[in-house]
Amino acid sequence: MRAIVLSRNNELSSRHDYPTPTMRDGEVLVRVLRAGICETDLQLIRGYMGFTGVLGHEFVGVAESGPMQGRRVVGEINCSCWTCSTCRAGRPSHCPNRSVLGILNHDGAFADLIAVPQRNLHAVPDAIPDEVAVFTEPVAAAFQIPAQIAIGMRDLVVVLGDGRLGNLCAQVLARLSSSVVVIGKHAEKLALLSGAGIATKLLADVEPDHNADIVVDCTGSPTGLPMALSLVRPRGTIVLKTTVAGEQTLALAPIVIDEVTIVGSRCGPFDRALAALGAGEVSVLPLISARYGLSDGVAAIEHARSRPSLKVLIDVQ
Ligand SMILES: [Zn+2]
Numbered sequence: 424m425r426a427i428v429l430s431r432n433n434e435l436s437s438r439h440d441y442p443t444p445t446m447r448d449g450e451v452l453v454r455v456l457r458a459g460i461c462e463t464d465l466q467l468i469r470g471y472m473g474f475t476g477v478l479g480h481e482f483v484g485v486a487e488s489g490p491m492q493g494r495r496v497v498g499e500i501n502c503s504c505w506t507c508s509t510c511r512a513g514r515p516s517h518c519p520n521r522s523v524l525g526i527l528n529h530d531g532a533f534a535d536l537i538a539v540p541q542r543n544l545h546a547v548p549d550a551i552p553d554e555v556a557v558f559t560e561p562v563a564a565a566f567q568i569p570a571q572i573a574i575g576m577r578d579l580v581v582v583l584g585d586g587r588l589g590n591l592c593a594q595v596l597a598r599l600s601s602s603v604v605v606i607g608k609h610a611e612k613l614a615l616l617s618g619a620g621i622a623t624k625l626l627a628d629v630e631p632d633h634n635a636d637i638v639v640d641c642t643g644s645p646t647g648l649p650m651a652l653s654l655v656r657p658r659g660t661i662v663l664k665t666t667v668a669g670e671q672t673l674a675l676a677p678i679v680i681d682e683v684t685i686v687g688s689r690c691g692p693f694d695r696a697l698a699a700l701g702a703g704e705v706s707v708l709p710l711i712s713a714r715y716g717l718s719d720g721v722a723a724i725e726h727a728r729s730r731p732s733l734k735v736l737i738d739v740q
């Protein structure tokens with residue numbers, strides 16, 4: 424089958440002879456329709472996690488086997504063991520034995536076929552088109568924020584970062600708080616948000632005012648957390664949505680003195696994301712910057728890496 428493969432020396436190649444996935448226990452085969460390129464993919468190419476194999480974890484496809492055979496599906500990315508104490512305690516996305524689609528010890532979705540645990544699959548309602556359903560994983564990640572912390576209508580919520588994830592988080596949070604402000608560097612990406620009725624500010628115009636009840640860092644940059652600390656109020660909350668490879672130095676005393684809560688936030692609820700996409704609560708089509716066929720997958724990744732873009736899609740079939 425065709426696949427976009429990352430090999431040991433961080434080399435990316437388009438293969439036409441990649442072996443069809445071998446299914447592990449409880450897995451079914453999914454024929455991929457659309458896949459999305461995410462910041463994590465770009466970090467993996469730079470050596471994050473030391474991943475080798477087929478990239479891609481945002482996808483919609485058709486189940487080729489199992490009880491959902493013939494139906495359109497999206498899939499949660501953590502493949503958990505379901506037997507260890509962490510899984511049995513109800514935290515399967517933190518299973519120490521897990522593999523993660525396209526990220527850790529499991530081939531991903533930039534391919535004709537992907538093997539996915541049956542219990543990770545969610546059927547996609549007919550009303551949701553493929554190019555919308557492919558956003559389920561990042562939209563679910565945005566919905567993880569209200570799943571972790573309480574957000575009040577009057578809370579001042581600041582989202583740092585005007586990229587794909589910042590945009591989706593802002594859209595989700597703007598339904599929960601009437602004061603959401605996105606801070607970013609790119610006028611055209613901020614314009615997309617203001618067009619959706621969300622307040623924005625250019626980074627250059629921001630003063631450290633310690634006013635925000637909640638700051639969500641979606642920058643993917645080592646400068647995100649220090650910036651968040653300069654904006655959050657005493658006893659406020661910082662949510663870290665993006666991973667930053669490597670180590671950072673940071674003065675921790677302000678966190679103690681101001682009694683700031685820092686929350687790490689990763690994968691979220693797919694059912695909630697599908698409901699929101701079906702109801703049009705979150706608008707994703709304006710985020711699509713470019714589309715490529717699977718055979719041009721390397722060019723698609725190059726586009727996402729080197730040109731200003733929000734979401735680059737791979738049309739697999
Ligand atoms: Zn992702």
Ligand SMILES: [Zn+2]
Pocket residue numbers: 503504505506507508509510511515518519520521
């Ligand atoms: Zn487990």
